[in-house]
Amino acid sequence: DVKVTQSSRYLVKRTGEKVFLECVQDMDHENMFWYRQDPGLGLRLIYFSYDVKMKEKGDIPEGYSVSREKKERFSLILESASTNQTSMYLCASSILGGLNQPQHFGDGTRLSIL
Amino acid sequence: AQSVTQLDSHVSVSEGTPVLLRCNYSSSYSPSLFWYVQHPNKGLQLLLKYTSAATLVKGINGFEAEFKKSETSFHLTKPSAHMSDAAEYFCVVSDQGTYKYIFGTGTRLKVLA
Numbered sequence: 758d759v760k761v762t763q764s765s766r767y768l769v770k771r772t773g774e775k776v777f778l779e780c781v782q783d784m785d786h787e788n789m790f791w792y793r794q795d796p797g798l799g800l801r802l803i804y805f806s807y808d809v810k811m812k813e814k815g816d817i818p819e820g821y822s823v824s825r826e827k828k829e830r831f832s833l834i835l836e837s838a839s840t841n842q843t844s845m846y847l848c849a850s851s852i853l854g855g856l857n858q859p860q861h862f863g864d865g866t867r868l869s870i871l
Numbered sequence: 872a873q874s875v876t877q878l879d880s881h882v883s884v885s886e887g888t889p890v891l892l893r894c895n896y897s898s899s900y901s902p903s904l905f906w907y908v909q910h911p912n913k914g915l916q917l918l919l920k921y922t923s924a925a926t927l928v929k930g931i932n933g934f935e936a937e938f939k940k941s942e943t944s945f946h947l948t949k950p951s952a953h954m955s956d957a958a959e960y961f962c963v964v965s966d967q968g969t970y971k972y973i974f975g976t977g978t979r980l981k982v983l984a
Binding site: 816 | 880903905907912913914915916917920922923961965966967970971972974975976977
C-alpha cells in the first residue's frame, strides 16, 4: 500500500514565522501535490511537482513556496505566516501516467496561525 | 475549463437505506472521474475511478457510480448505508488542459441509527 506521511498532524505557529510542512511518500511516485482544505471550498491546489527540482504553481500559490530536492519528499513553505493561512493542508502523490491515475493522500496537517 | 458540481452539501439517510450522492461535471475532453471519501481528521481515500472503460464502476465498501455522458453526471450510490459510511465525499474530475485535478466542494453524509 502507498503511504504518504505528513510530518505533523497539528501545528500552531505565530504570524510572521516561516513555516515548513513536510511530506514523504514511499512508492517512488513522480507526481506530488499540496492542497489546502477549507470548509465549503473543497480542496484547492497550491503547488505540484512532477519531478525532482520541478514545480508548478497551482490555483493559490501566493504566500507559499515548495521544495523538492528528493523524489520522495515534497515540502511546503509559508514564507511569512498569516492568519488567513490557518487551514488543513493535504499532501498527495501519484504515479506518472496522465490524469487517469488516482492520487494518494496523507492524513493532513491542521495548521493554526495565531 | 473543466468543473465539477456536487449538488448537495449535506445528505442524511437512515442505516440500511440507499445512498445517493450527486455529481455533475463539465469537460471538453474525455474525462477521468473519481470519488474519494474523507473520515474525520483523515486524508482522502479513493473509493472508485472512471477512466473511459465500463460506465458502471464498482468501488470499495459496496459503493458504485455510473458515468452518464448525456447527463454529464457521475453519481455515487450504495444500496444499504452503514454507520461507518458517515464521512465527507468528494467528486473529482481531471482537467486534461491544465493537467490538474478539480475537486467538488464535498458532500457530508450523515447516517442515522
